[in-house]
Amino acid sequence: MSKNNESKNLDEKLKHYRLSREEYERMTSLLGRAPQGVEWALFSALWSEHCSYKSSRVHLKNLFSQSPHVLVSFGENAGVFDLGQGERIAFKMESHNHPSFIEPYEGAATGVGGILRDIFAMGARPIALANYLAFGDVDANRMSTLIDGVVRGIGGYGNCVGVPTITGQTEFHRSYNKNILVNALALGLFREGEPVMSARANGVGNLIVYVGAKTGKDGVHGASMASESFDTGGESKKPTIQKGDPFYEKLLIEGCLEVMRAGIVEAVQDMGAAGLTSSSFEMAARGDVGFKLDLDKVPLRDSTMTPEEILLSESQERMLLIVRPENFEKLKAVFSRWNLDAEPIGAVTKGPHVELFWHGELMCRIDPKILTYQAPRHERPFDKWLPRHRVLNIQEPSFGPDRGDRFDQQTPNELLNILTSPLGSSRAWIYRQYDQRVGAKTIFDCDESVGVVRLPDSGRQLGLVLGGRPHVMRFDAYVGGMDSVAYPALELAAKGFRPLAVTDCLNFGNPENREIMTEFVASLDGMNELARASSTPIISGNVSFYNETMGENITSTVTTGLVGLGDPILDESSHLPPRSSFQSVRDELYIVESAQLIFTGLQGERRDHSPSGQGDLRAKEVAEFIQVVRHLSLSRAVRSTRVVGKFGLPYALARMCTAQLGARVQWQPPSKQNWFSETLYQVVFAVDSDRSFEWRELFNKLAANLNINIVRLGEVSDGSLAFEGENRWSVPTVKLRQAYETPWEFVP
Amino acid sequence: MKPVGVVRFLGTNCDQDVFDAVAAVGLKPKWLWYQDQFDRRDLAAVILPGGFSYGDYLRSGALAARAPVMKSILDAANHGTPVLGICNGFQILCEAHLLPGVLLKNDSLRFRDGWVKLRRVGEASAFCNVKESVHLPIAHGDGRYYVEEDQVKQLFDDGRVWWRYEQNPNGSLDSIAGVLNDKKNIAGLMPHPERAMFSYMGGTDGRDFFTSLAL
Numbered sequence: 011m012s013k014n015n016e017s018k019n020l021d022e023k024l025k026h027y028r029l030s031r032e033e034y035e036r037m038t039s040l041l042g043r044a045p046q047g048v049e050w051a052l053f054s055a056l057w058s059e060h061c062s063y064k065s066s067r068v069h070l071k072n073l074f075s076q077s078p079h080v081l082v083s084f085g086e087n088a089g090v091f092d093l094g095q096g097e098r099i100a101f102k103m104e105s106h107n108h109p110s111f112i113e114p115y116e117g118a119a120t121g122v123g124g125i126l127r128d129i130f131a132m133g134a135r136p137i138a139l140a141n142y143l144a145f146g147d148v149d150a151n152r153m154s155t156l157i158d159g160v161v162r163g164i165g166g167y168g169n170c171v172g173v174p175t176i177t178g179q180t181e182f183h184r185s186y187n188k189n190i191l192v193n194a195l196a197l198g199l200f201r202e203g204e205p206v207m208s209a210r211a212n213g214v215g216n217l218i219v220y221v222g223a224k225t226g227k228d229g230v231h232g233a234s235m236a237s238e239s240f241d242t243g244g245e246s247k248k249p250t251i252q253k254g255d256p257f258y259e260k261l262l263i264e265g266c267l268e269v270m271r272a273g274i275v276e277a278v279q280d281m282g283a284a285g286l287t288s289s290s291f292e293m294a295a296r297g298d299v300g301f302k303l304d305l306d307k308v309p310l311r312d313s314t315m316t317p318e319e320i321l322l323s324e325s326q327e328r329m330l331l332i333v334r335p336e337n338f339e340k341l342k343a344v345f346s347r348w349n350l351d352a353e354p355i356g357a358v359t360k361g362p363h364v365e366l367f368w369h370g371e372l373m374c375r376i377d378p379k380i381l382t383y384q385a386p387r388h389e390r391p392f393d394k395w396l397p398r399h400r401v402l403n404i405q406e407p408s409f410g411p412d413r414g415d416r417f418d419q420q421t422p423n424e425l426l427n428i429l430t431s432p433l434g435s436s437r438a439w440i441y442r443q444y445d446q447r448v449g450a451k452t453i454f455d456c457d458e459s460v461g462v463v464r465l466p467d468s469g470r471q472l473g474l475v476l477g478g479r480p481h482v483m484r485f486d487a488y489v490g491g492m493d494s495v496a497y498p499a500l501e502l503a504a505k506g507f508r509p510l511a512v513t514d515c516l517n518f519g520n521p522e523n524r525e526i527m528t529e530f531v532a533s534l535d536g537m538n539e540l541a542r543a544s545s546t547p548i549i550s551g552n553v554s555f556y557n558e559t560m561g562e563n564i565t566s567t568v569t570t571g572l573v574g575l576g577d578p579i580l581d582e583s584s585h586l587p588p589r590s591s592f593q594s595v596r597d598e599l600y601i602v603e604s605a606q607l608i609f610t611g612l613q614g615e616r617r618d619h620s621p622s623g624q625g626d627l628r629a630k631e632v633a634e635f636i637q638v639v640r641h642l643s644l645s646r647a648v649r650s651t652r653v654v655g656k657f658g659l660p661y662a663l664a665r666m667c668t669a670q671l672g673a674r675v676q677w678q679p680p681s682k683q684n685w686f687s688e689t690l691y692q693v694v695f696a697v698d699s700d701r702s703f704e705w706r707e708l709f710n711k712l713a714a715n716l717n718i719n720i721v722r723l724g725e726v727s728d729g730s731l732a733f734e735g736e737n738r739w740s741v742p743t744v745k746l747r748q749a750y751e752t753p754w755e756f757v758p
Numbered sequence: 759m760k761p762v763g764v765v766r767f768l769g770t771n772c773d774q775d776v777f778d779a780v781a782a783v784g785l786k787p788k789w790l791w792y793q794d795q796f797d798r799r800d801l802a803a804v805i806l807p808g809g810f811s812y813g814d815y816l817r818s819g820a821l822a823a824r825a826p827v828m829k830s831i832l833d834a835a836n837h838g839t840p841v842l843g844i845c846n847g848f849q850i851l852c853e854a855h856l857l858p859g860v861l862l863k864n865d866s867l868r869f870r871d872g873w874v875k876l877r878r879v880g881e882a883s884a885f886c887n888v889k890e891s892v893h894l895p896i897a898h899g900d901g902r903y904y905v906e907e908d909q910v911k912q913l914f915d916d917g918r919v920w921w922r923y924e925q926n927p928n929g930s931l932d933s934i935a936g937v938l939n940d941k942k943n944i945a946g947l948m949p950h951p952e953r954a955m956f957s958y959m960g961g962t963d964g965r966d967f968f969t970s971l972a973l
Contacts, residue, residue, distance in 0.1 A: 170769070442868075442870060447953045
């Protein structure tokens with residue numbers, strides 16, 4: 011063969027395995043020879059962006075993740091946070107964007123299944139789910155099918171395994187037309203005495219045990235597929251999509267938790283992306299041991315499968331366990347009670363090599379660290395962040411009544427239009443398809459701005475909320491990063507919860523694109539700065555790059571999940587958090603604000619204006635504001651609270667109105683601002699008028715010497731939302747409700 | 759008082775919630791495993807909780823209805839032991855022909871979660887000390903009760919229609935949410951009383967279903 015031909019062959023091989031020439035050179039130098047046979051497939055999977063985080067790792071290592079309460083952070087299946095009183099939680103969020111775009115039902119369903127396995131692999135019983143969805147324009151090609159399929163998939167899986175979905179967020183923007191986002195979060199609880207597991211293999215001679223569904227050809231090469239941009243060939247990638255079975259997952263949860271609590275399993279990892287390959291190599295590398303694996307012992311659904319397919323299959327509902335030989339029979343008995351097979355497929359060795367056998371013949375012998383810790387690290391080029399859409403100083407930072415200027419006759423109608431549009435309307439048609447109460451712990455369901463469950467032993471309330479607002483990211487990636495922690499932290503605080511910890515999912519376009527990488531670094535910095543300032547460590551997460559189709563990148567989207575702790579509910583007289591809707595006529599309405607940045611917001615985008623704003627977020631002041639809001643919300647004088655977000659104050663007030671209860675407010679937008687422009691940050695409080703004096707005193711005490719203002723807005727009233735002052739207008743609450751609750755034309 | 763049996767099939771997922779609800783009203787719950795049989799004389803009542811037994815393979819409830827534990831349940835029911843099936847438990851009792859009719863896919867063809875108002879129209883022999891109007895959560899995909907047209911009148915006449923929805927959430931025939939067997943000791947209910955035990959859950963109307971077992 012000529013040298014030219016050889017090089018052509020190599021190029022083809024690299025293309026097939028989605029590896030670069032530099033990566034090939036790194037492979038050969040680490041191995042001391044050229045890769046052979048099945049090794050190609052191993053490198054392809056484990057050095058993929060999805061498994062190796064090669065473009066992001068250099069930035070992720072700076073994340074604020076330490077606190078005395080963080081028992082486990084990155085490096086295991088999920089982060090673990092100590093709540094005290096013997097109660098600990100594991101939680102994590104993960105993307106399943108690519109599969110969901112190709113096959114929405116299975117993609118979303120297996121996204122839920124995968125994140126649940128990460129949680130119970132740690133030893134925690136899953137008690138809550140949440141999902142962050144970003145769709146394109148509702149009338150874009152395939153979009154109604156995608157929306158319907160994703161929602162059904164999430165419901166189909168979560169409802170069946172019996173874990174309630176207690177909160178979520180759904181966004182729409184044309185940048186997701188060809189690449190939707192499906193980010194699923196799961197949260198699990200360890201009760202007193204229940205062990206936190208590890209995915210670190212140990213103990214030479216211990217058995218490697220395969221548990222769960224049999225292996226099929228589904229999802230082969232899934233990980234490297236998810237690390238590639240979409241071209242027009244989405245359809246042809248259907249065979250790389252996994253199919254889930256939530257019934258099997260339910261059995262796996264019960265079986266795994268039972269053996270963990272019986273102390274008869276040493277280490278656990280789920281077979282997720284890159285299946286058996288990533289689970290075995292990562293477990294061996296973490297534990298600094300070797301593995302001897304008999305691939306022919308892997309239970310198969312399809313006997314024609316090749317070793318390469320067995321290694322890379324992403325069949326769902328499978329776990330890899332490390333078990334002492336003397337415990338194996340006991341373990342097998344537990345799983346068989348749950349109707350599951352447990353098959354030994356190898357043993358832990360002194361190492362350092364992982365040896366793969368096929369019918370007794372050694373087919374591959376490789377140091378797992380080469381594939382994991384020594385995976386390439388790219389320092390992708392990026393620029394220093396420069397705000398493009400805003401000036402940093404607010405000329406007129408003051409904000410209060412009687413400052414209105416332009417009033418538009420269309421304003422009342424515009425509010426109704428917003429409430430009817432996909433961006434502003436109720437998501438009840440989505441979350442009504444999810445079981446929100448199984449487990450009997452739910453206090454606040456998806457109707458509320460924060461999901462809340464009651465911890466069964468201490469009675470304490472645990473709040474869960476998602477964050478990350480794409481329109482803020484489009485305005486300014488650095489601000490968007492800060493907002494991805496600040497806004498959900500405020501939502502928790504407005505219900506009296508102390509934000510504890512963060513999980514994140516970083517959804518970006520092509521990292522080889524300098525602008526994308528710049529936004530990635532800027533938003534990560536923003537998120538990290540706010541997490542640090544507000545002492546909420548980031549304990550787990552996931553990066554999804556290459557959300558790009560035919561050269562078009564999605565909005566850089568940082569999504570987060572925050573957990574907060576509230577007071578215990580011990581008996582029927584215990585105080586529940588304030589609601590997000592009005593509760594009682596004549597309650598006094600206030601805005602509490604730390605107005606640091608004002609921008610045109612989502613309404614500007616609706617009008618196709620390019621975003622603009624003024625101001626700058628100061629992390630320390632935002633953190634102080636969060637604290638003050640929490641203390642104010644804990645007062646029993648407070649009956650309702652809502653953080654002012656998209657579409658500004660009129661929209662927030664409209665959302666607080668019920669069919670009967672409205673508000674009369676003396677408020678006009680600050681000069682030069684639209685009625686629907688957005689201020690970071692404001693919170694509306696509805697306060698019992700009999701106790702408002704003591705509450706104002708509390709405010710004065712808490713906000714002394716801080717840059718936090720309070721403005722009396724008006725009061726809760728009957729039947730309409732009325733703005734008084736220079737430009738008066740009002741809308742009947744029945745119309746607001748009707749607009750908000752009417753789903754847009756949605757016929758899949 | 760004798761314990762209340764709580765049945766676990768593979769895929770049952772409201773088992774712990776029902777177990778806790780029984781305990782919350784001061785009764786003693788006892789697990790019943792789907793593969794085992796039990797002596798009816800040991801139990802005051804049996805509850806089949808909701809969930810997705812066998813992943814709803816074939817038809818919801820169809821496989822569980824043929825599990826070994828059902829033999830004992832049949833024996834207990836024949837001897838007058840109160841048996842309550844909630845959600846998937848209701849589906850199982852219908853599939854086992856212990857209750858009339860069948861539960862079909864919701865008319866929306868979608869899973870449906872939420873709170874519903876119910877009106878009591880029949881009287882069970884146990885689970886009976888309950889208000890006439892209650893507010894309970896539902897969460898089901900196959901909740902549309904159906905029975906042959908000529909049978910439904912008979913059910914009403916015999917007082918075997920137990921609960922009706924005030925606003926039909928799933929297309930159930932005559933808004934039926936719960937039915938009884940002819941002896942009124944076997945009851946099926948689509949909504950979840952175990953999810954309405956304390957104010958923090960959003961309501962307490964579910965308690966009476968459990969407390970009335972102690973009468």
